[in-house]
Amino acid sequence: IAVLAIVGVGIAVRNTSVQGASDAPQIAQISVGQKAPPFAVSTTGGPFDIANNGGKPTFLELFATWCPHCQREVRVIDGLYARNGSKVNFVGVSASPLGQDEATPETQADVVLFMQKFGVTYPIAFDPDLDVAHKYLQGGFPTIVLIDKTGKILAIGSGELAGSDMQKALTAAVAGKPVDPTLGTKKS
Numbered sequence: 001i002a003v004l005a006i007v008g009v010g011i012a013v014r015n016t017s018v019q020g021a022s023d024a025p026q027i028a029q030i031s032v033g034q035k036a037p038p039f040a041v042s043t044t045g046g047p048f049d050i051a052n053n054g055g056k057p058t059f060l061e062l063f064a065t066w067c068p069h070c071q072r073e074v075r076v077i078d079g080l081y082a083r084n085g086s087k088v089n090f091v092g093v094s095a096s097p098l099g100q101d102e103a104t105p106e107t108q109a110d111v112v113l114f115m116q117k118f119g120v121t122y123p124i125a126f127d128p129d130l131d132v133a134h135k136y137l138q139g140g141f142p143t144i145v146l147i148d149k150t151g152k153i154l155a156i157g158s159g160e161l162a163g164s165d166m167q168k169a170l171t172a173a174v175a176g177k178p179v180d181p182t183l184g185t186k187k188s
Contacts, residue, residue, distance in 0.1 A: 037135040045123030064096035081122035092124035095133035157183030
């Protein structure tokens with residue numbers, strides 16, 4: 001009976017792991033050079049629609065409120081926003097199904113708490129259907145996607161990125177010059 005119990009627990013744990021894996025974020029099928037998939041969100045700075053970008057490049061961040069990398073990156077992105085916000089659209093979008101406690105579903109309240117707790121000044125949005133995540137998330141948080149003023153993807157990066165690399169990319173995008181397509185994440 002003890003052996004059957006151990007086998008039963010092993011099967012249950014294995015099945016739980018398989019079930020959980022299907023809930024993991026998928027890697028969106030986007031690439032540098034392609035047209036950015038359409039999306040529209042209501043941000044803390046008002047509505048944003050990539051199709052109506054005002055003739056400016058767009059800096060898109062996909063974040064998770066529970067992610068320590070995203071929390072640390074707020075300070076960096078706030079600085080970029082302060083320097084470039086008049087020339088570049090900034091939008092952060094929640095991209096995790098889990099809230100700040102990593103156990104319950106993400107809510108608008110989680111996103112507001114994230115904004116308040118970490119001092120987010122750039123526009124961010126709650127995306128309850130994870131539409132933007134399904135179109136852009138690269139499997140890691142944060143995912144940064146830089147889109148030019150015509151709607152073409154210029155660069156994709158994931159994880160904590162250096163502010164200097166992102167600033168170089170923003171400066172180049174505004175000037176219509178080539179951008180490092182990895183935002184400095186290229187491995188040697």
